[in-house]
Amino acid sequence: MSVTATTTLVHSVKSPLLAALCSQCVAGGQRNINTFSKNSAKQITQSCKMAQSCKLVKSTMDANMCKICGCLANPRKFTNGFDPKMNSVIRSQSTSATSVSRLSSAATGVTWAQLMTEMSGDGLTASLDTTPDLKRFLSEVGTDPREARYWLKQFTNFEQQRPFAIVQVYPEVFAKKQLLGQLTSCLSFLQRNNMRPVVILGSPIVTAINFSASDLQQLKAQTVHDSTVLASLLEANRVLARPLFIGTNVLRAEKLPGDTFCGELCDVNTELIMWCLLSKHIPIIPAFGETPSGQILAVDMWSVTEKLSSALQPLKVIKVNTCGGFVDETGSVIANINLPADLHAAAEKPWCTPVLRNKMERIYGLLSVLPSESSVVITSVDKMLKELFTHRGSGTFFKITEPIYHYSSFNKVDLVRLTDLITKAFGKVLDEDYFLEIENQLHTIYLSKEYNAAAIILQDDSVGVPYLCKFAVSLKAQGEGTGEMLWETIRKDFPRLFWRSRGDNPINSWYFKKCEGSWSQQYWTVFWYGVSEHKLSCLLIDTAVKRKESLIIPTKASVTSTQQ
Structure with missing residues (x-):
């Protein structure tokens, strides 16, 4: 038991x-x-x-x-x-097994015993088995164990004095037993691996003008019920949880003008939250504020997320819903939004409605007051672990990214740092004469500010199509969308391009999505886009295959190759 x-x-x-x-x-x-x-x-x-x-x-x-x-x-x-x-x-x-303490609420009329009897009968707690965490993790994420190990190492080394993630859960998640079980499993996995979450429950409040007393009572009843259910399921899954119910003075609010029972969040008291984290409990916080006179008011769930994130400085802010991240005009999930660059570019996209733009602006405002390594994620509950622990993700990932700089020569480039990036990215040592050999062919170098991503493009006059000689992205930057941003920059600047990659390169599946044509042999795969002439494509293949190899000496590297 x-x-x-x-x-x-x-x-x-x-x-x-x-x-x-x-x-x-x-x-x-x-x-x-x-x-x-x-x-x-x-x-x-x-x-x-x-x-x-x-x-x-x-x-x-x-x-x-x-x-x-x-x-x-x-x-x-x-x-x-x-x-x-x-x-x-x-x-x-x-x-x-559930908490013996009774929770009696005038709003809900629900007790712990009734809830757990109901959930046991529905088979919710029975589904929380004792499957080892790593096995469940790999099963849900479906990723390469090496990739999973990398992200687990990155995240479990996170500073323990602050929470790993603020997790905002939308109320519709609680309407489906399967999703609720998946949410419990995800939170349990994070907590057991020292990636401590703080959970926020409530509802987005679209308009506060006509929010009546009955609306407040109904929202309180539902949120208390959801908090109780989640805490019970977490404890049944052998994870400690502590709902910080309404009236604990965690959230302080001021009443909005007019005859409304909504408030504006003005301050947060983190003492109880930190006590929960230090005692290894998952704090569950309903989105209700309290005025100095003791009046309870509903507050917007995202406002709570913003204030708590600003105060607690987490590595991740996760908005968990049932439908996933932002989608474009074709219905495809938008994987990465790099701020602030994409904030301006998105305004011209048909999918960017005023509502979505407002959300992006608020997310950018939040990231501006968080550490540089922090990010915001919008994902569905069944893809939450996949979004966190794979490079490809499964929702919409927001981050203030490093700016990409353009150079036409090596004069202002730190060649030592660039060499280090290429060596780690490819798992091989770069030929010491490489930069001298390509200096006269150099067209453009793209470099992120912190040297986490780079691309070297050469001008090949014999074929008239630029050649992508190196495309290197650190593993950390891959998970942050820097590689995607770098590629989009290249596509804007170069209408035609060709490159080659080793046949066993794990990133080839990504290249196949980006190219418009390809050719493979035993050792190399040649890719191109912007080329429709058959004769020219044959020339590009011949040119790429005959190029001298610049990465020649295998070495032990902590990360995998991202290109040739």
Whole structure:
């Protein structure tokens, strides 16, 4: 059975006796045997002398009781030390474990016991199995283990004094059991791997003019219910969660003018949130503010996300919905929006409505006050891990990206840094004479400000089509969309281009999407775009294959090749 550091109580077991005996009441020395009959409560009290501070139950009068009631409050240990048959009995009889504390609300009329009985009957908690985290992660993401390992290493080294992610969950996620289970799995994975999330629940408030008292009451009831369900599912999945319910003075608001029950968020109190994070609980924050006089007001969910992100400085801000990121006029998801450049360029696109432009401007405003490595992601709940832990992603990724600079010579280029980027990107050492050999052919060098991406384009007078000699992007920049931005810059500047790539290069699938024609042999694949003449394409192939190889000495590199 699942045990957490907070008091838990097994519900919905097949045997009433086991239900009584398996009640777990060992959190901070408090005995919580509520909701049982007086006789059952008395039997437990007499038979089980509980140790303080969530230690193993000892000294029971009945050996079988000791085996059944045995509970380790370490969430990673369950029925250790007991007879295997008894372990099997416990696991088969207990379908879920939830907090014994009752939540009674005038708005909801819901108790923990009722919620967990409902969820157990619906099979929600039963789906939260004990599959190892990495196995579940790879199954959901479907990525190369090396790629997954890279991002896990990047993220788990994140500074632990602040949250890894602020996760804003739209209310429609709670309407589907499958999506709710996936959300729980994602949050559990992050928490167990020291990537601590802060969850925000509520609703986007489009207009606050006519937000009545009944609207407020209805939204409060739904948000409290959703917070309770999510916390219960997380604890059933052996992850600690703490809803910071309305009235905890976390969010401070001022009432908007007029007869409305909406407010404008003016301040956040992060003390309770930091306490949750330090005690390894996932804080769940409903989007309701409190005035100095104690009045409760609904506030826009994105406003809460903005304020909390500004105060807590997370690495990721994730907006989780049911439909995914922004889509263009063809219905395809827009993978990357690089700010501020794309903010101006998007204004000319047919998909950029005033509503979407306003969202982009607010996201840009938020990123402007976050660390340079921070990003905002809009994704669907079933693609959340894929978006976080793959280079290709699965939603819309927003980041203030490095500017791309153009050079026509090597005079202002740091060749040491450029060589280091190429060496790491290709996993080979660059020929020491490479820059001297191409100096007279050089057309354009593209470099990102921090040397995380580069492209070298040569002018080949024999064919009249520019040749992309090097296209290198660090793994970190690949996941941030810098490579895509660099490619779009090249496409704008060069209507025709050709290049080659090793046949076993893992990035070739990306090249096939970008090219208009290609040719392959055993060692090389030649790509081009902007060329329609058959005779010219044959000449390009012959020219590319005969070019001297400049990356010649294999070396151990921390990242994989991004080009030839």
